[in-house]
Amino acid sequence: MIEIFFIGTGASVPTKERGLPCIVLRRKGELLMFDCGEGSQRSFLLHGFGVNRPMKIFITHMHGDHVLGVLGLIQSMGLLGRKRPLEIYGPRGLEELIETVERTVPFHHEYEVRIHEVKEGVVCETDEYVIKAILADHVIPNYAYVFEEKPRPGRFHPERALALGVPQGPLWSRLQKGEPVVVKGRVIRPEEVLGPPRKGLKIVYSGDTRPCRALVEASMNADVLIHDSTLLDNLREKALEDGHSTARLAAEVAKKARVRLLVLFHISARYVGMEHLLVNEARQVMENVIVPIDGQKLELKYES
Amino acid sequence: MIEIFFIGTGASVPTKERGLPCIVLRRKGELLMFDCGEGSQRSFLLHGFGVNRPMKIFITHMHGDHVLGVLGLIQSMGLLGRKRPLEIYGPRGLEELIETVERTVPFHHEYEVRIHEVKEGVVCETDEYVIKAILADHVIPNYAYVFEEKPRPGRFHPERALALGVPQGPLWSRLQKGEPVVVKGRVIRPEEVLGPPRKGLKIVYSGDTRPCRALVEASMNADVLIHDSTLLDNLREKALEDGHSTARLAAEVAKKARVRLLVLFHISARYVGMEHLLVNEARQVMENVIVPIDGQKLELKYES
Numbered sequence: 001m002i003e004i005f006f007i008g009t010g011a012s013v014p015t016k017e018r019g020l021p022c023i024v025l026r027r028k029g030e031l032l033m034f035d036c037g038e039g040s041q042r043s044f045l046l047h048g049f050g051v052n053r054p055m056k057i058f059i060t061h062m063h064g065d066h067v068l069g070v071l072g073l074i075q076s077m078g079l080l081g082r083k084r085p086l087e088i089y090g091p092r093g094l095e096e097l098i099e100t101v102e103r104t105v106p107f108h109h110e111y112e113v114r115i116h117e118v119k120e121g122v123v124c125e126t127d128e129y130v131i132k133a134i135l136a137d138h139v140i141p142n143y144a145y146v147f148e149e150k151p152r153p154g155r156f157h158p159e160r161a162l163a164l165g166v167p168q169g170p171l172w173s174r175l176q177k178g179e180p181v182v183v184k185g186r187v188i189r190p191e192e193v194l195g196p197p198r199k200g201l202k203i204v205y206s207g208d209t210r211p212c213r214a215l216v217e218a219s220m221n222a223d224v225l226i227h228d229s230t231l232l233d234n235l236r237e238k239a240l241e242d243g244h245s246t247a248r249l250a251a252e253v254a255k256k257a258r259v260r261l262l263v264l265f266h267i268s269a270r271y272v273g274m275e276h277l278l279v280n281e282a283r284q285v286m287e288n289v290i291v292p293i294d295g296q297k298l299e300l301k302y303e304s
Numbered sequence: 305m306i307e308i309f310f311i312g313t314g315a316s317v318p319t320k321e322r323g324l325p326c327i328v329l330r331r332k333g334e335l336l337m338f339d340c341g342e343g344s345q346r347s348f349l350l351h352g353f354g355v356n357r358p359m360k361i362f363i364t365h366m367h368g369d370h371v372l373g374v375l376g377l378i379q380s381m382g383l384l385g386r387k388r389p390l391e392i393y394g395p396r397g398l399e400e401l402i403e404t405v406e407r408t409v410p411f412h413h414e415y416e417v418r419i420h421e422v423k424e425g426v427v428c429e430t431d432e433y434v435i436k437a438i439l440a441d442h443v444i445p446n447y448a449y450v451f452e453e454k455p456r457p458g459r460f461h462p463e464r465a466l467a468l469g470v471p472q473g474p475l476w477s478r479l480q481k482g483e484p485v486v487v488k489g490r491v492i493r494p495e496e497v498l499g500p501p502r503k504g505l506k507i508v509y510s511g512d513t514r515p516c517r518a519l520v521e522a523s524m525n526a527d528v529l530i531h532d533s534t535l536l537d538n539l540r541e542k543a544l545e546d547g548h549s550t551a552r553l554a555a556e557v558a559k560k561a562r563v564r565l566l567v568l569f570h571i572s573a574r575y576v577g578m579e580h581l582l583v584n585e586a587r588q589v590m591e592n593v594i595v596p597i598d599g600q601k602l603e604l605k606y607e608s
Contacts, residue, residue, distance in 0.1 A: 013380045014346040020376075038376040039343045042318040064379040064409050068372070072324075072342040075368040076317045093408035100404035104397035105368050106444060140410060 002027045002201055002300045004224065006265075006292040007043045011230050011244075012065050014039060015269045018294055020065045023205060023226065023265075024049065025147065031055040032131075034145060034205045034226075040069035041076050043294070051080040056124065058131070059090030060207025061142035067094070071101045078109025085112040089124065089133075091141050092117050118143060129200065134218045136209035139243035144207055146218050149200020152302075153178040153190060160193045201300050204259075208266060210240055211249040219257035223300060227253060229264035229291075232271070233281055247278040251285035263298075264291045306331045306505055306604045308528065310569075310596040311347045315534050315548075316369050318343060319573045322598055324369040327509060327530065327569075328353065329451065335359040336435075338449060338509045338530075344373035345380050347598070355384040360428065362435070363394030364511025365446035371398070375405045382413025389416040393428065393437075395445050396421050422447060433504065438522045440513035443547035448511055450522050453504020456606075457482040457494060464497045505604050508563075512570060514544055515553040523561035527604060531557060533568035533595075536575070537585055551582040555589035567602070568595045 003026045010018030020037020024044070031053045033044075045051075059067050070088065077086065088094065095115045102113075116123065120143075124131045128150055133143040156176045158168070166172065166188055171181045178190045202222040206215055209228050219225045230244035239246050245253075247264055254262035264278050271278060275291045282289040292298070307330040314322030324341020328348070335357045337348075349355075363371050374392065381390065392398065399419045406417075420427065424447075428435045432454055437447040460480045462472070470476065470492055475485045482494045506526040510519055513532050523529045534548035543550050549557075551568055558566035568582050575582060579595045586593040596602070 012383055013349065016350055019346070038373070039346055042323070042343055045317065046320055062409050064376050064405075064411060067409060068376050068405075069342070071375075072368050072372050079316055097404060097408040100401060100408075101368075101372075104401040104404075105366050105371060107368060 004298040005047060006294060006296045007040055008037050009265055009267060009292055009294055011266045011268050013269060017272050018267060019043060021266060029053060033057045035060055035066045036069040036073060037065045038068045041073040051077045051082045052084055054084060056087040058145045059094060061138060061140055062091050062093045074113055075107050082111045085114055087114050089116045089118050091143060134214050136206055136215050137212040138208045142207045142209055144204060144215055146204050148202045151197035151200055154195035154197050157193055164188050164192060208243055209245060210243055211245050211253045216253050216256045219259055222259045224261045224263060225254050225259040226263040226265045228266045229278055230266050230268050232277060247281040248285060251282035255286045260288060262286060262289045308602040309351060310598060310600045311344055312341050313569055313571055313596055313598055315570045315572050317573060321576050322571060323347060325570060333357060337361040339364055339370045340373040340377060341369045342372045345377040355381045355386045356388055358388060360391040362449045363398060365442060365444055366395050366397045378417055379411050386415045389418055391418050393420045393422050395447060438518050440510055440519050441516040442512045446511045446513055448508060448519055450508050452506045455501040455504055458499035458501050461497055468492050468496060512547055513549060514547055515549050515557045520557050520560045523563055526563045528565045528567060529558050529563040530567040530569045532570045533582055534570050534572050536581060551585040552589060555586035559590045564592060566590060566593045
């Protein structure tokens with residue numbers, strides 16, 4: 001399971017209802033944070049995620065409402081005793097910003113902050129997932145991030161293992177992880193006891209963007225697309241001029257990409273209490289759409 | 305009247321109950337902000353002060369919880385249409401910090417941001433008040449700010465004006481403002497129709513500090529002293545080691561300085577729901593003590 005926490009879902013300026021953009025994916029104890037607007041540390045701490053988890057932060061672009069919160073978060077995690085390194089990915093300028101703050105706002109933290117300025121392509125890869133950056137279409141360079149799990153080994157069939165003479169116990173675990181084992185001098189390959197590999201989850205976060213083809217292609221068949229939906233379509237011209245999307249335009253991207261769930265995000269302060277208008281507009285294009293409120297959580301489960 | 309708004313009253317790390325340090329004085333439509341921890345812009349905007357008021361910001365020291373909020377506030381005020389210049393006073397490093405952010409986090413605001421790096425002494429003076437910085441005693445340079453109104457002209461006595469042949473009208477206004485007027489060729493001096501000059505209000509904000517003599521001297525006879533009171537006195541050693549004060553130590557400073565009201569400020573997260581312990585401790589030293597909660601307002605009226 002992957003949990004998506006919507007820490008802050010607003011646009012540009014915080015309101016009583018919506019903080020500045022910040023999303024946290026929690027997966028097997030690791031935290032992946034996307035954008036970190038001012039004030040995110042407070043909500044982050046109140047969520048009780050823990051300050052010493054394996055954690056990576058991905059910044060889409062160098063606008064204040066998406067990046068300034070990372071400065072205080074770094075310091076508070078240090079004060080609260082973080083020991084593990086913190087990996088931060090983002091556009092050019094991020095390293096200078098953080099380094100200047102570490103110099104002019106002196107504060108000793110024991111853990112290491114590792115800053116990675118990204119380009120298009122794979123920005124981070126583990127055994128289990130890969131995260132790619134693609135250039136979306138905003139008024140300054142904005143990287144959308146595509147999180148995609150690698151296929152997991154197929155379902156384990158105990159009856160096949162027993163038939164091949166593999167006794168229940170540690171050898172089963174190794175086969176379940178996709179490793180071959182040796183029983184009585186014979187190599188048993190995982191394919192002999194596992195079903196077909198299972199698809200992992202794919203989640204895309206657009207940051208601030210106009211609708212764009214790169215994002216349609218990168219989001220193909222995603223389980224979730226979290227897309228800029230700053231305005232309603234009656235303000236389409238303004239949205240596009242400012243480098244943003246409307247609910248309808250976001251839905252068109254999601255539909256073209258055959259996304260399973262569209263999350264409308266980066267909601268202008270003018271729609272407080274009128275979020276249903278955004279959802280209704282998007283649903284004229286595709287059915288499966290939500291507008292989360294701050295603090296809302298989405299659980300993504302694997303297909304059985 | 306001067307209003308003091310306690311925007312954020314916590315220490316180091318924000319909690320559900322207390323944001324990071326930020327205080328706003330409102331006086332005749334002008335806003336004077338002292339410290340601006342992360343998240344202050346959100347509370348500032350929710351207070352509805354207006355984004356285009358004459359405004360000055362005073363930063364006590366370059367620790368993240370006191371200064372990082374100024375970065376987002378500058379941008380949001382621009383987005384919301386500020387036109388007037390914004391004056392920001394603070395220690396060395398402030399200019400480099402703000403300039404780096406303006407360069408790496410590109411954002412155009414129409415209004416001018418004027419940064420003044422301060423030293424001890426008068427940092428700002430108008431016809432009606434003066435603000436001085438004094439070095440308090442923290443682990444890095446921390447300026448306490450002393451706001452003091454100049455004496456106001458004394459009470460106007462209409463019967464004296466009439467006796468001197470000054471007719472009711474614009475001439476009275478000029479005398480009330482302390483200007484001489486001419487009636488039938490004779491100069492009437494304001495002293496002839498006014499009582500003795502009236503004392504203005506004096507408010508001192510310590511920022512983060514151990515108790516120190518400089519602050520006692522600077523706070524002499526202040527109406528309000530807002531003083532670091534991070535911990536209770538059973539943790540005095542820790543407080544002093546970290547450059548802070550306890551409630552008792554703050555009260556001793558206030559008592560020596562014959563302050564009228566002591567405001568305990570910069571409260572550690574460990575005292576949620578136990579603020580009365582801080583007040584009780586301070587009241588063993590002096591009576592007039594409060595611990596404001598976030599959002600609380602204090603009205604200071606002139607003596608009649």
